[in-house]
Amino acid sequence: MCLILFSVGLYCVLRKRNLIKIIIGIGIMEYAANLFFILIGYRQEGRAPIYAHDQVIKNMVDPLPQAVVLTSIVLGLALMLLLVAISIRIYEKYRTFDITKINRLKG
């Protein structure tokens, strides 16, 4: 199901001509990928992977993809920061966000 979300983002990246829309599409793809990892490691009637005070909990959801996705969310934030910074500079140089008009490789 979340592959549909991923393909929405993919369509946006491939088709749209506005640079900010492309950045939004990359963000949507990143959300879909993180959701997919968490959906895989979900156990029915599982508990959150945090030990309460003196409780023996038998079934927990898988904590390994959660730790990985934690890092991935922060990396996605760093990616968006850099993308938006580059796109702001592109706007200042070319005065437009249309990617078909940004084709002059000037120094």
Added chain:
Amino acid sequence: MNDNDRSGMTLIVKTVTRLTLGFILIYGIYIGMIGHSSPGGGFAGGVIIALSLVHIMLAFGRDAALRRIHRGTLRVLTGLGALVFLYIVLCNPNTALGRIALPICEMLIVGAGLFAIFVALVLLSKGHRDSE
């Protein structure tokens, strides 16, 4: 958008920011430190502290926020946090100093995360404000 350049946002935003700013800061430190027994942990706490500083900057305009913290101080703190974090992670492989080093290590994660994000955001906004 001319008001945004001159003196920040409206009076309602400024008053609310003044009231809730300390609360956001303390909440960020709380989430950063509670990582052992509740969800939270260093990175989320660092981002919340950075968000409190961003809140100042959004509500009061760029110059008023920069009067509180100098740009050079931000950069030095970012680099220092990153370097000390690197040193601690590389020099205590598993349990060298044991439990004393781990919370300090996480607090430095908070430090590195917070200041890096805030420096990036403030200087990005400052960078493209200079051209207008």
Added chain:
Amino acid sequence: MLEIHLILLFMIAAAIIAVEVRDMLSSVVAVGAVGIGLSLAFLVLKAPDLAIMQLVVEILSLIILVRATSHRDLPFSASGRWVFNTVSTISFILIFLACAYISLLNLPVFGAPQLRELSKFYIDEARTLTATENIVESIALRFRAYDSLGEATAIVVATIGVLAIARRVSIKGKADDER
């Protein structure tokens, strides 16, 4: 299961709105809706650590995106030669979905993951080997501390990158000598 499907439908609808709307500010708000829906999904999937992180990071991304789009006007872009573009894009997406469906059939049934030995080891030994009770935290900071080192490195590199990109040349004559 029902809540997950509802949240996913909401996210897909918000994502389609974000992609198709011409107004830039509305599409940024729709991306914010997708992110908050994702945080809700993380809560339903019993991952509270990730829900906090996703919410906070989403707010920061929203601020950055609004900052990027609010001062700039958006030109309407005429889409020329769209027949070939549409056909190739849709065929690419269909091929991707077919491969993904084939690979989805091999995954374990939703709700009963085959916990590999690594996850079993983490769950069983995390309380005795570390003094923490948050298993995700102990994985990210104790068993896999190098990944967190890489994450902090990525933040620092992003900071340096943004500082380098947003730098103004101090001498005015060098900054704009084009056009």
